[in-house]
Amino acid sequence: MQEDIWDFDEQSVYDSVAKHDAKKVLLHLPDGLKMHANELRKKVLSHTNAQEVFVWGGSNFGACDLPVEARALGVDLIIHFGHSPWNYKREVVH
Numbered sequence: 001m002q003e004d005i006w007d008f009d010e011q012s013v014y015d016s017v018a019k020h021d022a023k024k025v026l027l028h029l030p031d032g033l034k035m036h037a038n039e040l041r042k043k044v045l046s047h048t049n050a051q052e053v054f055v056w057g058g059s060n061f062g063a064c065d066l067p068v069e070a071r072a073l074g075v076d077l078i079i080h081f082g083h084s085p086w087n088y089k090r091e092v093v094h
Helices: 010-019 031-047 068-073
Strands: 024-028 052-055 077-081 089-093
Touching (some): 024 031
Parallel strands (some): 024 052
């Protein structure tokens, strides 16, 4: 069985949540990383002041594929993950 090679750089995620004082956070991961979403969601809730952390179940085909429908959730911050090293994580302030 292959070892999991993904490093979500959780501290940077926590720092982004704190920097924006985000209470509602949306995690946006590609399908291949969604298996880790609930664990990451729980960590964000326990290590930050976020009150709600959502996981986007829709598509994530790259940096241009942001979940604009998230406006209906009233999220303060979108944390977007990708497979490519240059697009591994970026924050999007809603």
